[in-house]
Ligand SMILES: [Zn+2]
């Protein structure tokens with residue numbers, strides 16, 4: 001664990017009483033949460049609810065990475081931010097909301113965009129990595145960084161009315177590259193600015209990411225994680241489907257037996273896209 | 286609709302751009318949201334996320350009913366409240382958080398407990414009723430009030446790692462009494478104080494309640510609601526199951542062809558329990 | 571005939587079903603949520619319905635307080651019975667004839683929030 | 684024999700399968716997510732595998748830009764293929780033999796958040 005603690009104090013026991021009375025969590029599980037550190041990349045539609053519920057649950061330290069600033073058009077889904085904080089860096093805005101909810105959690109804001117130069121030193125300070133980003137390049141970056149750092153990657157995504165969720169690089173399960181060795185053609189990649197997204201859809205997936213993080217930290221008493229499985233949600237139809245995924249592939253370029261990717265690369269070049277998902281005008285209107 | 290409006294202004298179009306570019310919502314759907322009113326009963330584990338995402342989505346008026354005050358042990362799941370607002374009525378605390386997120390939504394706090402005397406006049410002012418409560422007595426009360434008022438009831442519940450969600454009294458689907466004509470024996474009823482609950486579990490269900498409310502308001506273009514279906518979630522196992530429910534029963538005591546319940550009754554007496562779910566001591570610890 | 575062969579084929583496996591308890595109903599089965607069980611085969615010409623199944627479950631699966639599962643010949647108020655993800659009210663309830671590989675779920679309705 | 688009867692029985696219905704497109708892949712099928720289709724029956728002694736199915740889907744279901752569905756003889760990068768809720772990599776991929784009532788899903792992976 002990242003944070004050395006041997007017990008919970010009375011204020012914590014009383015505060016978290018409703019969850020630590022469950023056999024799946026217990027005092028032991030709650031202490032594990034207090035000792036854990038989680039890095040959430042993206043303080044947007046997924047990162048806001050994920051950070052909110054992880055802070056509420058009593059995670060010891062939460063890092064929040066986002067180089068962007070709050071915009072009014074974010075507020076339909078990025079619910080940690082406020083109208084009065086438009087223009088403020090998202091990581092700082094998120095920290096402010098989380099700290100008013102709880103003083104038991106250390107929130108560390110990183111007002112940067114992750115790239116191949118800064119990702120590894122940062123990720124190595126955390127136990128678990130949460131992919132709450134919105135573009136292909138960063139998703140490959142986080143995957144490779146998770147594999148190279150040996151941390152599990154809780155990966156969520158959302159578009160229009162649909163969401164997807166899995167855990168990569170954990171417990172013999174696949175990594176992102178095991179599933180998708182080749183990046184998709186750039187023209188098939190739709191972001192939330194172009195395709196739209198109903199705000200509550202990343203809300204649901206972000207909450208589910210928090211749930212998976214908690215299970216990873218607490219361990220087997222808290223049930224089965226989504227490692228080697230993927231959850232698919234169609235919000236407009238109210239249907240969910242859990243699929244069984246391939247295991248880790250021996251031939252995988254990064255997590256395989258003879259990896260060719262042994263350090264981070266240029267992901268914008270690799271994916272033919274970049275990390276910026278800004279609006280290109282509301283051509284649909 | 287509750288609120289008469291004929292168009293959205295530019296600020297709204299820009300703010301909600303990411304969701305109104307979707308064919309399922311569109312400008313029409315967004316305008317319907319702006320004209321709608323939703324009454325959320327309970328500003329707790331379910332009501333907080335439901336209210337948050339409904340406000341973010343641009344619902345015209347949100348009423349929040351809760352007679353309780355914020356307690357520190359609420360904050361692991363009731364994420365609209367803050368440490369500095371411990372002791373403040375939950376409905377007021379929720380209003381404060383929602384208003385810092387958005388100035389486009391009218392939030393009406395009701396610092397009361399609903400009962401057979403005050404429920405109907407209040408509910409009649411709203412288009413949709415959200416059951417985000419935590420006890421059997423209030424669930425029967427809300428059901429009967431929804432049927433007598435002719436509004437759909439979006440009903441969520443959560444305990445330990447599990448959640449349930451459906452829509453009652455809508456589109457030929459059943460009401461709560463159609464499914465459960467007789468209240469459960471009081472000894473089989475477990476509340477969150479006694480059974481515990483992982484905070485993010487009502488978080489997920491509350492978000493899904495917001496999703497269903499949006500679909501009810503927007504209408505058929507936004508897909509199938511959970512009317513006549515029930516979603517069951519097991520968070521620890523990461524499994525979801527959607528089940529097909531019976532239709533409205535002709536013999537139902539409240540929504541049937543010859544109803545015996547034609548006005549609200551004493552629900553504490555009917556269910557043998559009451560609306561108060563206070564802690565009875567942490568005997569498990 | 572084909573119909574006869576198929577019916578023989580089905581009969582052999584008739585009694586293997588999956589039972590699940592959730593929403594708190596698993597507290598009656600020592601917190602075990604999933605049970606793969608082989609039911610006793612019905613006699614020639616007889617049928618195995620939910621009515622028989624409920625009694626079998628009470629006698630073989632429920633570890634304590636059977637009155638919190640069965641009341642009279644049906645489940646107690648607050649328990650929903652599902653057969654293959656369908657409310658048993660759509661399927662004749664107690665008269666539903668249990669088939670091979672059915673998944674039968676008993677959920678206790680939740681009230682917390 | 685029983686086995687023969689069963690195999691005949693199965694063959695009659697072999698080609699009825701359910702196709703689903705989601706995660707954006709439905710944009711290639713005019714936004715229709717679910718398709719119940721009857722595939723051409725394979726000739727005596729031949730098998731109908733995913734390889735044949737992909738070509739059939741491209742020719743019969745994909746309305747525009749087939750190159751955003753197929754590249755070479757397999758799906759383009761970024762599409763995940765599932766057979767009955769299982770990643771097709773666990774099932775021989777292109778060599779998987781399509782069976783009656785299979786549900787085959789093509790999901791485009793999402794990147795937004
Ligand atoms: Zn890999």
Ligand SMILES: [Zn+2]
Pocket residue numbers: 459460461462463464533534537538539540541
């Ligand atoms: Zn009814």
